Amino acid sequence: MQDIKKKFWLETFDCFSITGKDARKFLNGLTTSNIIDSENKVIKTCWLTPNGVLRALIEIIFLERNFEIIILAGNTNEIINYFNQIIFPVDNVFLSEPFLINRIQEIDESCSWRTYQPIFFKTDDKEFEIYKNKLNLLNPNDLKLLKINQAIPSLGMEINGKNNPLELGLKDLIDFNKGCYLGQETMSKIKNVSSLKQEIRTWKSLESNLNLDVEDKNLYINSAKDISVGKITSFFKSDSQIKGLAMIKRKYLEERNYFFSEIFGKIIINKSVGSIFL
Known part of the structure; x- marks a missing residue:
């Protein structure tokens, strides 16, 4: 059974x-x-x-x-x-x-x-x-x-003509030793110099009063919006929570585990269990 x-x-x-x-x-x-x-x-x-x-x-x-x-x-x-x-x-x-x-x-x-x-x-x-x-x-x-x-990318959201699979935490789907394939040269360059500029993260909003009419999808270091640290790519609102995915600049990931969105307020970020990076 x-x-x-x-x-x-x-x-x-x-x-x-x-x-x-x-x-x-x-x-x-x-x-x-x-x-x-x-x-x-x-x-x-x-x-x-x-x-x-x-x-x-x-x-x-x-x-x-x-x-x-x-x-x-x-x-x-x-x-x-x-x-x-x-x-x-x-x-x-x-x-x-x-x-x-x-x-x-x-x-x-x-x-x-x-x-x-x-x-x-x-x-x-x-x-x-x-x-x-x-x-x-x-x-x-x-x-x-x-x-x-799981940070599974979606067409038109994370798959948007800009992000590469290494930034999206899909390193285990890349064979760096098999020889030529479409996009192979870029993948090898990124791996050899460890030059990821951003990584995907899951996030959860801590706010109850949301401004869903705002179109600003940027994430900022604080509520004053002094520095843009990344961009929200997708979100889902259920009865109990709001969660989503965002591409965040790598240099800010070690500084803190929370950022600010004009739409979603203070958000907590985490690495997905499905993501593997360089």
């Missing part, structure tokens, strides 16, 4: 398949993880711009005859269009049309979401409804809080 104390994250994501004898090599050149040598059945990885900015957070399922690409955060059509554009006529690589896939994994608030292996179901799998009904699933609000507590 299922242990009711365990909690599970269920969500439906966009997915597409890649087939062909060159598929593994093709994916290895486009993503940050070592696809060639991996023996894992599921691998988490990033898709970057040539300048090393995060464009998508991806999971790749290794199947017997193909790879399935799950878009955890990113623009599916952008990814498929780009992949199709760079397939050479001599490449034996074929992309399917996108489809939906149901992803289930156990979660533990004390460790990274990357610790547990996910399980996948197609929408027409008969076992899916039976399986999920046995689980203690997070409700939508708790899932939003999980993603904040």
Whole structure:
């Protein structure tokens, strides 16, 4: 019988398949993880711009005859269009049309979401409804809080055309030894000189009277707004609390664990259990 104390994250994501004898090599050149040598059945990885900015957070399922690409955060059509554009006529690589896939994994608030292996179901799998009904699933609000507590980036928020995966605490998804891939040169430069300018942090507001009409997303060293130390990227307001994510300049992180927002007042910042930095 299922242990009711365990909690599970269920969500439906966009997915597409890649087939062909060159598929593994093709994916290895486009993503940050070592696809060639991996023996894992599921691998988490990033898709970057040539300048090393995060464009998508991806999971790749290794199947017997193909790879399935799950878009955890990113623009599916952008990814498929780009992949199709760079397939050479001599490449034996074929992309399917996108489809939906149901992803289930156990979660533990004390460790990274990357610790547990996910399980996948197609929408027409008969076992899916039976399986999920046995689980203690997070409700939508708790899932939003999980993603904040784990600092899982979202498209248009943390994935905004500016932030790189090392700043977003995704260092463990980067293989610095595998050779060339899209964005590899920038990742190597940052690692070699330890030049992160900012890092992602979770935050929690301590205020009860909030000014949600204000559009100033900057974080400041104090209420006088003397120095800007970073910027809020996302937030979630529940009945009991307001939490969010922010990119904070690295040089201010050692000074204190609280800052000031014109919208959210005094906020406490913490490092996510899901974040790994240089």
